[in-house]
Amino acid sequence: MPYNPERKKIIDIGVFIYFFNEEEISCLSKEEIDLSDLPKNPSPLFNYAQYLHILDIGAIEKATDAWMKNNFGFGLQNPHHPDDYSIKRMKKSLAQLPLPIQQGTKIINEEYPSIRAKNAMIDSLCKMFMRSALNLKYLILSPYDPDKDMPRSRIFIDNEPGLANLRKLKVRFYANLIDQHERRENLYDLLKLLPNVCNGLVQLDVNRIMVPNCVIAEILTGLIKSQPELTYCRFYKVYGDMNKLIGALPVHKLTSLVLDDLILSGLSLSSLSRSTRLEYLVFRKCRSLSIELIQPILKAPIKLKYLYLSDLPNDVLKAIIIKSSEALEQVSIKFRSEDISEGLETLVNHCQNITHLSLSAYNGPVDILSVISIISLLKHITHLKLSFANINIGDELENGFSKLQLEKLQYLELINFDIIHLKGYLSKCCSPLSTIIMDVIEESNLQIFLDFSRERNTLKWVGFDYIHPEKYLKVCQRINESADCHFQIFHAKQVRIREKYF
Missing domain, CATH: 3.40.50 (Rossmann fold)
Incomplete structure (x- = not known):
């Protein structure tokens, strides 16, 4: 059930309502939902829910809202007062639907808030997905409405197979609201209960979340500790005390760690000194990152193969590059323009096995001829991306590019370059x-x-x-x-x- 906000494509939930059971139909009936005005379509040949691999709770909300607007004429724009046309349409018969859905479904009360009707549909859909989605591997907890909680946690816990086979989890809520626990009660209840039904997560993305007190920190820490097979963890815009979260990571299993857009002052990475399998490391826009803070990573017995480093102090960049040494294969770095030559020289001196290189810069013009000269020393590069907003361009640049003799290069991306330079x-x-x-x-x-x-x-x-x-x-x-x-x-x-x- 993915939703792509850029493409505005939404899955039609109409293909799922044919597979509601009596309990789910009853949930709709209690809220006086009348499905009689649906167009007559052939029943689906198979239950699409059985084939869902990804379930996005925010996408369910979005899809339900769009479906109810299309079929009943109301949605979030006027949730509490459906117009006369909407009411009239909801009073027609259920004759065009299969018999199980016709039975027990009442006519909607003119005064009943449409928001409750939509929530009843979301609950029924989630129940049906939890008992039908045998292949569900990836759950995204991301609300469409930033001021709304997710459906009741028991819906996801009490229905089998539910979340038992889950392998990836993304918790993506709005950081400016998440600190108000009462607005996210269902979310936190689910995070507390999830370890009882799922212990096989291998990827976890904690995204745009506030950790304002020890209670919430304990809930997230408990979730992490309950997943012994966790190999990938990302923290993006997580505000508050993250020490318990980092300390709970299964460092002997962890292969990938992403710290993205964080304030790291007061954070300890000491537990990472015990890492043995970490290969994939991302530090992006991490404020207050220092040599002292990354010492546990520098001392750990690991071989870093992939680096994504952005907006970091030069000494930190160089130290992580040196740590990676000959094991490094793929690297993406955003340098300060004045540091790029020194950083590239460090790469050449310590990381000769790089195959994928992506470079960008900020804070001033880049000496592109110097960059090309240094890159040419990395003989194993197969994929190269250069993206510089400001470069020193002279008449010699066209000839300078001809010195980029990389005999294995298969992929070349040049952003903010004139084609004549190519x-x-x-x-x-x-x-x-x-x-x-x-x-x-x-x-x-x-x-x-x-x-x-x-x-x-x-x-x-x-x-x-x-x-x-x-x-x-x-x-x-x-x-x-x-x-x-x-x-x-x-x-x-x-x-x-x-x-x-x-």
């Missing part, structure tokens, strides 16, 4: 490039790629970022026709390797 590189390129992504690609630039494709015969995908949506398909079609099947043009998001860590 021309010099492609003219002398010895790499088996199959994917190139730029900000803007015009039809007049096509010859640059055609020449390279005919010379090397490796180019398959070309992506670009900025284009008016209405022109996108026409431009792609026109350029693809001109490319004469040597390669294909797509929007960058279709060919980009995303640096996601959950």
Whole structure:
């Protein structure tokens, strides 16, 4: 039950109501919900709920709201006072639905708040999912309404198989409200009860949450301690005392740790000194991060293979890079512009086995020729992304790019670069490039790629970022026709390797 807010696509819950049992139908009847005005559609050939792998509670709320607006004419916009048209539509018969749903369903009371009708539908859906979703592996607790709690916790605990087979959990609520315990009573009840039915989590994402007191800290700590197989943990915008949470992590199992957009003053990472399997480490926008704070990680007997480091002090960056040494394979770093050359030299001196490198910078212009010169020393790179908002561009840049001799490079992404700067590189390129992504690609630039494709015969995908949506398909079609099947043009998001860590 995923919901993508960018694409505005919502699953139609109408395919699920055919599989409500008597208890779930009764839940709707008690709230006087009349489903009689639904269009007559063929019954689904199978129960879609059995095949759900991901369940997003916020998506259920969103989908239910949209479905009730479409079918009964009301939703969140006017939750307590449905209009006359809505009431009229809800008074029609149930003849178009299967007999089990017709039985026991009453006509809605004109004065009954529609918000309760919607909540009854959400409860019935969740009950049905808990008994039907045999393949449920990933639960997202993320409300559509920021001022609303989730459904009652017992719905998720008392129905089998429920959450027994859960492997991934994301708790994503609004930090400015989560500190008011009474507004999230059902959420915390579920987190307290979850260890009784699920002990097999391997991934946990604690996201936008306030830890304002010891009670809430104990609830989250208890959840973490009850998951001995936890290998991946992410803390994003978690405010308050995190020491108990970090201390509860199963450090001998943990392979991936993401600390994202946090204030780390007062935090102790001492338990991480016992880590033995940690390979994947993310420090992004972590305020108050210091050499002293990361000492347990530097002393731990671990081999870091993946790093994502952003907005960190230079000494911390260098220390973590040195710790990674020859084990490091993939790295994404956002440097201060004045530190980028020194940081890259540290990479070259200690991490010669890097295959994936992503670089960006802030706080001033970047000496791009120096960057290219240093990167060229990393001979195993297959994937390279450079994204600089401000670079020192001179007449020699086109020739400078030609010095980027990476014999294994397959993927190249250049953001905020002019395509003319790529021309010099492609003219002398010895790499088996199959994917190139730029900000803007015009039809007049096509010859640059055609020449390279005919010379090397490796180019398959070309992506670009900025284009008016209405022109996108026409431009792609026109350029693809001109490319004469040597390669294909797509929007960058279709060919980009995303640096996601959950």
